Amino acid sequence: MNPLLQLYRNAFGGLSRQAWMMSLVMLINRSGAMVIPFLGVYLTTELGYTLKETGAILSIYGLGSVCGSFLGGWLTDKIGHFKVQFVSLTLGGGLYFILLNLRQFEYMAAGVFILSLVNDMLRPANASSIASYAKPENVTRAFSLNRMAINLGFSIGPAVGGLLAALSYKWLFIADGATCIAAGLFFFLYFRAQQGHKPVIPENKADVPAVMSPYRDMWFILFVILCSLFATIFFQLFSTLPLYYKQVHQLSEGSIGLLMALNGLIVFLLEMIVVYLLGEKASKAMLVAGGLLMLGLSFVLLNLFGQVSILYVSMLLLSISEILAMPFMSTITVERSGLSNRGAYMGLYTISYAAAHVVSPYLGTSIIAAYGFSTLWWACGILTIVTALGFYFVIHQMEKQRFAKQAILADTSKLVSTT
Template sequence: MKKVFLLYRNAFGGLSKPAWMMSVVMLINRSGAMVTPFLSIYVTDMLGYTLREAGIILSIYGMGSVCGSFLGGWLTDKIGHFRVQFVSLVLGGCLYFVLLNLEQFAYLAAGVFILSLVNDMLRPANSASIAHYAKPENMTRAFSLNRMAINLGFSVGPAIGGVLAAFSYHWLFVADGATCIAAGIFFFVYFRNQQGHQPIRQKPDAATSAITLRSPYRDGYFILFVVLCSCFATIFFQLFSTLPLYYRQVYLLPESRIGTLMALNGLIVFLVEMLTVYLLGERAKKSILIAAGLLTLGVSYMLLNLVHHLSVLYISMLLLSIAEILAMPFMATLTVERSDAGNRGAYMGLYTISYSAAHVVAPFLGTTIIAAYGFATLWWAMGAMAVVTAAGFRWVIGKLEQEKREAHQKQSIAPVQV
């Protein structure tokens, strides 16, 4: 027990206070994350829309997420990560109170789009903020700390949301909005006097790598990396779109049980991710860890077809959580390493767009396959997609690392300018 305690202490040691406070902000915010996990059930059961219409609503949510990620990354480089995060948290919280009153399909779709746009402005700004406050040697652990807070909140949010939904789905919107605003207030109070709010303007010099000076939209290998991240997220985001429907329609689980199952994901990641990153982060190649995460993710879905028993749902969720732990922290670190302070907002914006695009594709693809062929075909398809994506990551990360080594070699032999 003492050794385990020391491992956890070492895993959390050396992280800056602002990095901890940023995680507190995300914990408050995600503790109210109740609308997204239950949105597909809300649209079908409460509002009476079809499965295909629910898929359209969720895809529109993803479109707003794509636009929000792009806008958030652009604004971060223009006005700084502090302002973007504060506006996103407070305005996004207010929009939940508007959305709960929208039921007509067109208004609901518009409300979902605007809400997700504002909410996802937070993501690239938050990532740039973490990269700014973290020490270089602790970058992956700083991102993992932030994700740990998100997942702890996510282990609380859906569980409480499942209970609230049994009374009224309106309480989900109220709780989600209130926690967003509370997180915004806490963020403003602590970070308003911190250094580094303004965007950094860097001029090219001989010591700056040509790789980090280019736009991410002209960085070919990074764009391929982003496409693969989107493929990963498309598979992973079945957790939020089709898995709740599977639990409800195939296993006939109530909202409270569905909330508990989904909260298990956040709890596992909260307990295990920091320790895993600490033990494996410097010992294994990122390409191997990410590929292993993809393969584990594929197995988590295919397992649902192999055994039809309630216990399999928990085993599948465990594997899905392990996959998340192995892949996501190192994807974020690779993105930070590919950028510099002057264009980090743009790089993190494009990286988060990969997840936002998956919010468009995942629900539409999932519900379309289910409607045409059933859940079993969907799970086989996700498993096959995971294998192909794992191979793609192994190749493209190798290219990114090779290009980085070549750039460093050119710098080391370049003549010194006086």
């Protein structure tokens, strides 16, 4: 056991206290993440919405997420990540109590849009906060620590949510709202004293990118489009997979919650170790592309085997794909940005996921309604291959460009110092 314990100690070592406290905030917040994983099931079984109406509501949630990500990124550069995170957590928590009382489709659509907009203002602000509190050499591990906390919370939330849903769906909304507000209060009490903290600036000025708008950075825009394709496939986890578990395998809400919690548990246990072992040894292009191929395989397996046990194998592969891809996508975004435009870059990066929230549920449910689940899983498998190839090429070009710029700036710095 000693080598294993030492491995974990090395993987978690060297991270700042602020990074740990930020992760604790996200753990509190995500431990109450019960509504969204069960929203599709809630709308169809509790409120009697049709499959297309449910897909439309989930897509509206994604539309709000797009607007919230853009607004959050813009506000982060204007007023700072502290204020944006505090408002998002506390106001977003209160909105769950309002959503609990909505029944009519139009009111539900409006409520879901506003909730999503406020909640997803958190994403670019949180990412900018993590990057500012982390040492340059620990950025990927700082993001992984934050994701580890999110996934531990996500393993708790759906598991508890499945049990609460068996009693009454109203407890999902109450628990989600209460934990969001609790996370906001804890965040305020700790991080208000950290406002004088100065972000870590690399000693080597060659590591600081030139100021550029992400909307004029063509390579980064291509990267964002590929991230959105990845997220469109991955987010079947939250939209159509629960419906598949319920309608095809007749799993109960409790069993669905436990199965989805397995994703968070696997990521919690393995991500920091994988990032520590592979982060500096394998290229980001290879890791991200490999994650995409693993994701496609997780869905294709559902068509090849019909046993309930294959659901757990599929979830394992999906979780490994998340570990290989997501942390390094965040790092690539940080490396592409500078201190003055990090909010904008993180905002555009999170918009890629938010846009997938629009497309993914509606596209998934429409394919299911027209052709069935098996067609959807084959389509996911094919799309991951195309996206993996795109990622490999684009990330390789971005890394080449970054290293070339660093070499030029380093040579210029040496020339200035000698003169």
